[in-house]
Amino acid sequence: MKLLEDRIVRDGVVKTEYVIKVGSFLNHQIDTALVDELGAEWARRFAGKPVDKIVTIESSGIALAAIAARHFGNCPVIVAKKSRSMNLDGDLYATQVESFTRGGVFDIVMERRLLKPGDHILIIDDFLATGSALTGLLDIAEQAGATVEGIGIAVEKGFQPGGESIRAHGYQLESLAIIEKMDPDTGAIEFR
Structure with missing residues (x-):
């Protein structure tokens, strides 16, 4: 998606060959007009899929998922939590994920009453690097007996x-910008 690629080039900051900062428009400060365009693009790419819920993981995917939900009939958004709290009631789905940017393994949980067999979900997240967060969300979907209709990612490394691993499992993965290479010395970014 050229609109997103152009914005990454203009406002993204290449920190290392593995880390790019897009906090000024995508996940710290959010350009809602841009994110609305991302949602419209995912709706176009997943047209005809019977999506009735959108699933994401806290916290950076929440805004993207919520705005994208407007383009899928204002369906509910379910947020997998990165920690248990007193506000989580009853039985939980749980799995572990490894965070590339946070460094370490942590549990993600979701109340079982929110995701059930027969649900048709679209997973939305801001970044895809190693695929651990997505694998965790796919595990929760499998535990629930929900059907994963697709996966929408804003920026894939x-x-x-x-990305290769998720696609090899047969999922429709739609990344709106795929970065092939980043140079922290020059700030150059190459897209697929």
Whole structure:
């Protein structure tokens, strides 16, 4: 998606060959007009899919998922939590994920009453690198007996194994910008 690629080039900051900062428009400060365009693009790419819920993981995917939900008939958004709290009631789905940017393994949980067999979900997230967060969300969907209709990612790091691994499992993965290479010395970014 050229609109997103142009914005990444203009406002993204390449920190290392593996890390790009897009906090000024995508996940710290959010350009809602841009994110609305992302939602419309995912709706176009997943047209005809019977999506009735959108699933994401806290916290950076929440805004993207919520705005995208407007383009899928204002369906509910379910947020997998990165920690248990007193506000989570009853029986939970749980799995573990490894965070590339946070460094470490942590549990993600979701109340079982929110995701059930027969649900048709679209997973939305801001980044895809190693695929661990997505694998965790796919595990929760499998535990629930929900059907994954597709996965929408804003920025995929194509030089890391996540996208290839997820696609090899047969999922429709639609990344709106796929970065092939980043140079922290020059700030240059190459897209697929």
